Amino acid sequence: MSLMQLDRRNFLKSVAMATATAAAHETFAATTNDVSLPQLDPKVTDPPAIDGVVWDKAPCRFCGTGCHVMVGVKNNRVVAVTGDRHAAVNKGLLCVKGYHVGSILYGQGRLTQPLLKTDTGYKAISWEEAIKVIAKRIIKRPKTFAIYGSGQWTIPEGYACQKFIKGGLANNHIDPNARLCMASAVTGFIGTYGVDEPAGCYDDLDAANVIITWGNNPAEMHPVLFSRFIDRRSRGEKVTLIDIGTRRTRTTEQADHYLCFNPHSDLAIANGIMQQLIENDTFDKKFVEQHCNFRYQVDPKKPGLKGAPSTFEAFKKAVAEYTPERVEEISGVPADKIRMLGKLFGRRDIRITSLWCMGMNQHSAGTMINNLVHSVHLLSGHFGRPGDAPTSLTGQPSACGTAREVGTLAHALPGGRLVKLKAHRQHCEDIWNLPRGRMNPKPGYHTVKMWEAFCTPTDQPGGDIDTIWVQVTNPGQTLPNLHKLFDPKANLKDKFLIVSDVYPTATTQLADLILPAALWVEKNGMFGNSERRTQQWFRQVTPPGQARDDCWQVIAVARAMFDMGHEGMRDKDGKFIFETKDDQGSEVPIWEWENYYGKVNVDEALFEEYRKFTRLKHKDLAPYSEYVKAHGLRWPVVQQPDGSWRETGFRFSGFDDPYVGKDASGKPKEFDFYHSTTKDGRAQIWHYPYLDPPEMPDATYPFWLCTGRVLEHWHSGTMTRRVPQLARAVPRAYVEINPDDAKAAGIAQGSPVKIESRRGSIVLPARINGRGQPPRGSIFVPFFDETKLINNVTLDVTCPISKEPDYKKCAVSIMPVSTSKG
Amino acid sequence: MPISGLILTLSSNSEAAQTALDKCHADPQVQVGEFVGPRRCPITLDTNNPEEDKVSWQRLQDDPGIDFVDVVCVYFDEDEKAEDSTVQVPASHSGTMALAD
Known part of the structure; x- marks a missing residue:
């Protein structure tokens, strides 16, 4: 290495250290109100001045967290990436995938011609x-x-x-x-509040006393959000983490309580919490009386998005059977833990945030478990104040912005409109200047x-x-x-x-x-991220x-x-x-x-046209030029009398949401569900019973199979498997097996295992006592590996309302595969 | 190879945290910065090749004295060529990617 190269590396190291130190102070100050940042080397600018490197902002390409990065470009090539310290989402931090996001452009085998x-x-x-x-x-x-x-x-x-x-x-x-x-999250929000997407935002993670992960592993799947929790704890704050899951993960390692449940029985757990709130008379009567209605499914086997009206008495009777002991019987979670959850939700002096992602959405009762978790928060009044929030996360960078808000779903139109409604089609025909009747009413x-x-x-x-x-x-x-x-x-x-x-x-x-x-x-x-934040970037x-x-x-x-x-x-x-x-x-x-x-700018032209659609459901977006200036804005973004644009952190809450109605005195109401399905400003508390899933382990296929992701790879691995550092960290798919099951089946660490379902089979190496640890009777396989397609095995049964498949449970057998050639 | 800036959140178990910190100090690829708060520690990681990078990253991730690793920045070597893809063409579908003459 030449002296010049050495000097350059030393310079880059000093820049890296200064940037990391500054980011650490940034997160520390942001959460402690400590604004006495240390004196940094004045030569280190933000972003750092490196010979010939031009910097510009962009959201990370991977998950739905929506971290902002600064991208450094030299000679038409991305040469550096830093977390954006000015971005509220990540405050300068990134995860291991964001670390390598620049490399995804330069993997071998780019397609370059039709x-x-x-x-x-x-x-x-x-x-x-x-x-x-x-x-x-x-x-x-x-x-x-x-x-x-x-x-x-x-x-x-x-x-x-x-x-x-x-x-x-x-x-x-x-x-x-x-x-x-995400489809089950969408139907869950619509069935509960009448309109899609979370009411809360990431600020909830800074204010919650209790964070509950429902079948969710943010330590690996949304690490920058999990880092907020880690950061608070590292400063001595007491934040309780409760992990409700079907296998131990890196999230579990940090949890105060781990509740391991039998697949699908989260329905019983949610009902059990509500039973406790009623039995202990600790539900939030004022919140429920003022802001909620009750609903149920007339035929739980043929559920509908809006169900039928119910009453508190009928609800009380319906959840009464979900005693802690009954829930333990169904879920395997000890009755005492159900009581513990009931007591926590019954407290008014703490703030509780629930997080979920695929674990609740990829579920043959996905809409229903979404409805029930919202209902737990509504019944307990843990809603709408910073730290009190039921919040779904997204796996893709613009699952919210594009799929849900633009509405690229078979039944949807832009801005929360529906194909089947004539008035909504006519809105589109008007904005698109199409002849009346052009659009098709059939989803x-x-x-x-x-x-x-x-x-x-x-x-x-x-x-x-x-x-x-x-x-x-x-x-x-x-x-x-x-x-x-x-x-x-x-x-x-x-x-x-x-x-x-x-x-x-x-x-x-x-x-x-x-x-x-x-x-x-x-x-x-x-892109539009999980907390309703719309972000913009330019070609670099x-x-x-x-x-x-x-x-x-x-x-x-x-x-x-x-x-x-x-x-x-x-x-x-x-x-x-x-x-x-x-x-x-x-x-x-x-x-x-x-x-x-x-x-x-074609993006600007299309966005300005699309923006006209966003008012109907109060998902107002600002002009394109505002997003050029900002590190994303959370909708509804509403213009102020002085001409500026104000984002909204907490929907339906009078202290922050400009669309909340006013009370008799002219002040904003505390809460207003202004898109209520019952058109009375109220959210819906649901009852839905636990029913067995469509496929369960039996004598032929005695194991549960759960599929999912790993920290190092994003989605199907198309990009991350071409980043050598990530590919080498986790090169191939594997099957996580409980050590007792492995021993009983004669399966050794790393040895090939045949996994078979009614639909297909696959052979994968065994991983025992690895990063993820399933309980007995359950295995886990990540889906990132295109050479080992676990979806040859999975089930195509969907939630009857959202039509989202259940990738989290089907019945399989496992057996060791002989490697001897004799 | 990349030079990266990271933030380690050390474990509340002070013995495990000290052991992790000692290992970082002893590692010539790691430069340890000044603590921010009781458990957050910025470091830089400078490795010679992808394999070392992977090993170092994995070691930090898996160290029982380290609760979490945040990434702040990464600078690539400008002369670095795109490496061979480790991706193999899957054999599960019957199509092929062979180019016609």
Whole structure:
């Protein structure tokens, strides 16, 4: 190493130390009101001045936490990443994935040119040809075309797809991967409050006395949020952590109480807490009387989103059977622990925040367990004050911003509108300047149904999807029961799969047309995180080869169809539905790539149009220019008399939410659920009984299988497995087995194990007493590894309301696999 | 190789925390900064190759005297070439990625 290189490394180390020290002080001061920051080296600026490096902000590309990073670029390449100290979400901190987020752009094997499948393999084609192939295919059969995306779409990307499918093609066949991870949270919020997304925010984590993780492992899946809790404890604050889960995790290591429950029995636990609140007469009578109604499902086996009205007396009677002893019998959680939870929720002098993510959402009763956890908070009055919150987290960076708010779900329209409601369709037709009646009142196919239709022969009933365009996700790895919902495509020659992605994936394996996509800071973008925070960034480097923005791809296809005469691509004045004008009022041909980053900012144009949709459900967004200046803003963002824009931390709470109604004296009410399903300003407290799940262990398949994630890999590993440090840390999937089960089955550490269900099988190495530790009778397998597809084994049963599959439990057998060759 | 700035949150078990800190001081790849509050300690990590980086990171993560590792910044070596992908093409679906002539 030369002297110059050594000097440079020493300089970078001094910068790294100064930055880490400053971030540590930043979090410490933020939570102690200690503003006496130490004197830092004045040469270290924020972000640090490093020779030739240009810095700009962006949200992290990975999970739904929405950490802000500063991206350092030199010579059109990302060379540095720091946590953004000015960002309220992460206060300068990142997790191990954020640590390597810059590297995801530079893994080997980036897709750099359109590839069309031929009889002899894939042939490189021009973008012009690729666009024509897609446009012709859609024009030929517009009603059997579908788009499948995810919460990795930026807000403008999702909005463009939404407009293309629902305003242009009017077939409504668009759904995101969010159906596989967040749909039950959506229906849970709507069934309880009448409108989607959490009322609280991350500030709750700084104020709560008790944090309860329900089937949630934030220490590994949302580490920066977990770090807030760790930081408070490290300063001597008493914060109680209660981990309610089906296996021990790194979150459990920090927990004061670990309640290990039998899969699916969280329904009984929630009912048990409510039984205790009533039996002890410690529920919050004032809150309930003033702000709540009661609801139930007339037929629990055929539940509906809104259920039927009930009464307190009926509710009391319904939960009465969930005594601590009865809950112990169902769940395996000791009765004393249920009493402990009941007592905690019965206290008025503490603040309680519940967190959950896939553990409650990927559940065959996902909507119902979401409803019940909200109900526990409502019945106990632990709601709406900082630290008192039932809060779902998201796994994808814009699951909220794009999938839920833009509404890229088969039944939804932008801004919380619904396909089935005529008035909502007419709002869209007005904003999009479409002829009245253009839009289709029939919801499109949700994810499982869409892929089932795609994998059914066209000439058979139910085979009425013949072309799917996948963007920003990897269903060939993440759909449940892949042998049913993905693999049949290989033998269905009239089905056509288009995949836009940055790397080859399990999905491109069966693609007929592969389109190279730009990634993260290779394009402009906007995300919406788990706490309703909308974030914006600009393109900072150019994508490799011919990789291009997903949004451009959709607009280019729409324009090709317009040029071919497709009426759906015209508005009622005959103009292109994505017409975009420059400041002088001249149309810019943004469908030509050379103009896409030219005279106009397409993201800004799309966002400003989308923003018109956001008022109906009080999810107001500020102008694009405000997000350029900010580190994200939490909606509703409302303009103040002085012209500034104010975000909202706590929805439905009179002290913060400007849409809360006023009382007789003209002051804001303490709480107001202004989108109540009962139209009386009240939230709904639900009763729903514990019912056995659709598949349970038996003599043939005696183990529960739970699937999930690991700290080092994000989602299906497409990006993180190409970061050498992350890939080497956890190179392959494995199966976590309880040591007693392993011993009983003759399975040794690291030895191959065959896991088999009614749907398929897989062989994985055993991991015993590792990072995650399942109880006896239960195994866990992460799904990040595309060479070991655990979703060949999982079950495709969904929650009857949200249509979200249950990846957290199905019945399997395990057996050692002999490795001897004799 | 990357140079990174990290924050360690040491365990409330003072004996385990001291042991972890001693190990950090003894590690030439780790530079230990000044404590912020009773248990938060900024460090830098400077390694020679990806394997060392992985080993060091994993050791910190798994150390019983360290409750949590936050990342603050990472600087890549500008000359670093993209490394070989460790990703193998899956064999579970029947398609192929072979390019036609």
